[in-house]
Amino acid sequence: MAAVTWLQGGHLIPTAIDVIELTYDPVGTPAVSSWSPVGRWDSAEELLADWMAVLEADIGPGFSAELVEDLDAHAASLKITTPGQPYNIAWGLHTGLRDYLGETAAVSGRASEAVWPGTLPATFYCRYGTPDFVRSSTGVPRTHRVRLDGSSEVLHAADVAEALEVDLGLTLRFGPDPAGAVDYQGHYQLERCISAMLDPDRGGFGVCSLWHQGAHQSSGDRWVLRLAEPVVVHPERVLGSRPDRLWDVRLSVIGEVCPW
Amino acid sequence: MVSRLDVALDVGPTTDALTITLGASSPVPLTLPHDTYWTLGELCDEIQAQAQVEVDPAVVCQETNGVVVFSAGGADLTITWTRATLRWWLGFEATDTSSAAAAHTGTVSPSVWRAAMVWGDSRPLGWEWSVRHGSGPRGRGRMVALGQLTRMAVSARVTWSELAQARSVLALMLRGLAATWWRDQGNVFDFSTSNWRGRARVRLSPETRAYADQWRQRTPLQVMELPLELVVVPS
Numbered sequence: 001m002a003a004v005t006w007l008q009g010g011h012l013i014p015t016a017i018d019v020i021e022l023t024y025d026p027v028g029t030p031a032v033s034s035w036s037p038v039g040r041w042d043s044a045e046e047l048l049a050d051w052m053a054v055l056e057a058d059i060g061p062g063f064s065a066e067l068v069e070d071l072d073a074h075a076a077s078l079k080i081t082t083p084g085q086p087y088n089i090a091w092g093l094h095t096g097l098r099d100y101l102g103e104t105a106a107v108s109g110r111a112s113e114a115v116w117p118g119t120l121p122a123t124f125y126c127r128y129g130t131p132d133f134v135r136s137s138t139g140v141p142r143t144h145r146v147r148l149d150g151s152s153e154v155l156h157a158a159d160v161a162e163a164l165e166v167d168l169g170l171t172l173r174f175g176p177d178p179a180g181a182v183d184y185q186g187h188y189q190l191e192r193c194i195s196a197m198l199d200p201d202r203g204g205f206g207v208c209s210l211w212h213q214g215a216h217q218s219s220g221d222r223w224v225l226r227l228a229e230p231v232v233v234h235p236e237r238v239l240g241s242r243p244d245r246l247w248d249v250r251l252s253v254i255g256e257v258c259p260w
Numbered sequence: 261m262v263s264r265l266d267v268a269l270d271v272g273p274t275t276d277a278l279t280i281t282l283g284a285s286s287p288v289p290l291t292l293p294h295d296t297y298w299t300l301g302e303l304c305d306e307i308q309a310q311a312q313v314e315v316d317p318a319v320v321c322q323e324t325n326g327v328v329v330f331s332a333g334g335a336d337l338t339i340t341w342t343r344a345t346l347r348w349w350l351g352f353e354a355t356d357t358s359s360a361a362a363a364h365t366g367t368v369s370p371s372v373w374r375a376a377m378v379w380g381d382s383r384p385l386g387w388e389w390s391v392r393h394g395s396g397p398r399g400r401g402r403m404v405a406l407g408q409l410t411r412m413a414v415s416a417r418v419t420w421s422e423l424a425q426a427r428s429v430l431a432l433m434l435r436g437l438a439a440t441w442w443r444d445q446g447n448v449f450d451f452s453t454s455n456w457r458g459r460a461r462v463r464l465s466p467e468t469r470a471y472a473d474q475w476r477q478r479t480p481l482q483v484m485e486l487p488l489e490l491v492v493v494p495s
Contacts, residue, residue, distance in 0.1 A: 012402060184385070184453075184456055187385055188453055191387050194387070194389065195389070195405065195408065198389055198391060198403060198404055198405035199404070199405060200402065200404045204404070205394075205402030205403060205404070206391070206402060206403025206404070207402075207403075226403065227391075227403060229391060230388060231388065231389040231391055231405075232386065232387070232388045232389075232411075233386055233387050233388075234383050234385075234386025234387070234388075234411055234413065235383065235385070235386060236382055236383045237382045237383070249386075
């Protein structure tokens with residue numbers, strides 16, 4: 001299996017303005033779970049895990065959520081698995097959470113394991129792994145400094161357990177299906193993804209999670225990243241590739257890592 | 261796939277008038293509506309529409325490859341330029357049209373650059389967001405978008421014969437004027453997600469303060485490369 005990289009925007013709900021009400025088995029024995037989340041999630045998977053926990057507490061075991069990649073769309077769609085029966089979903093007046101999950105209206109009679117028709121705007125899935133992920137500097141480089149008189153003082157962040165901010169340069173490589181027609185969906189999904197990540201009405205706050213799974217690895221490494229300024233996405237043709245088939249885009253991001 | 265740039269003209273008090281005289285008739289002053297004319301063709305269409313109503317239905321003002329021609333179906337025509345900038349923009353000298361003639365043909369407009377060679381586009385489409393930070397420790401508060409620019413970067417290739425036109429157009433764009441850019445002159449539709457190579461309304465990117473001539477072949481001087489960073493003008 002070739003290396004792959006994917007990205008999910010985070011979600012922030014400062015106050016309880018979103019409501020997601022799921023009715024399980026609406027035409028049989030209806031069971032309702034209503035959730036009004038407040039908090040910060042660094043990825044869609046984190047938020048979905050919390051929602052599934054609420055569903056299981058309210059209705060019973062057997063609920064799970066999965067993001068299903070759509071490589072032609074360069075994004076992912078949601079799939080909810082229930083104990084077997086279909087479900088309805090009603091949203092509150094605020095549509096931020098609904099939009100974040102790629103839905104546009106109330107859900108009615110959706111079957112267990114059905115993949116939702118829309119894709120999550122704040123996702124970017126591509127066919128290729130990142131060619132490089134460069135650590136360029138560390139926010140707090142030293143733990144002490146020596147004064148001119150020879151004395152020294154301890155600086156902030158001398159605690160080895162404190163995470164440091166690191167400037168990172170991330171290259172994403174993407175392109176249409178090599179055997180299919182040329183399209184520019186990757187460009188547009190990238191623009192849609194970053195726009196959603198920076199749109200407070202859809203819970204965006206400039207934070208995302210990045211996974212990279214190397215060839216022959218069974219699971220991916222994950223980083224939590226903030227976008228760095230300037231926020232520019234300008235894909236470049238990969239030298240030597242067939243025209244309009246392969247693109248690299250450089251993103252400046254900030255990660256938090258332990259200093260040593 | 262050959263490119264073309266037409267600088268847009270904001271017609272205002274200093275560019276809005278000309279006078280046309282057909283044969284022995286009285287001179288007819290025309291006043292153009294104050295508006296942005298995104299291409300030389302659009303400007304000519306407006307002049308022609310006014311002239312056909314005010315002067316004679318036979319008056320034609322046509323643009324072909326950046327050259328403007330006035331005619332009136334064989335009748336003699338005189339043009340008096342009330343606004344020097346409009347005359348210059350259309351590619352005429354003051355004396356060009358002062359004598360009656362069946363047709364008046366200008367030189368290539370200083371607002372038009374028709375490329376002879378295919379331009380390189382290693383980064384044809386991208387975006388930039390202007391952002392605002394919320395409060396938080398070490399600036400870790402939320403980041404939200406305030407605005408968004410669509411960017412198009414190209415490497416224009418300029419032959420010796422088109423150098424004057426290229427410099428004329430870029431000088432206007434460096435002054436902040438917008439332009440219509442045909443990435444491919446054969447594609448006459450607007451740029452969109454379904455027509456990626458369509459024409460777009462652009463400016464030089466805000467950080468552009470100069471442009472650099474980069475000569476590929478020094479002897480003889482044949483082809484120059486001009487890296488251009490363009491931003492799309494929001495419609």
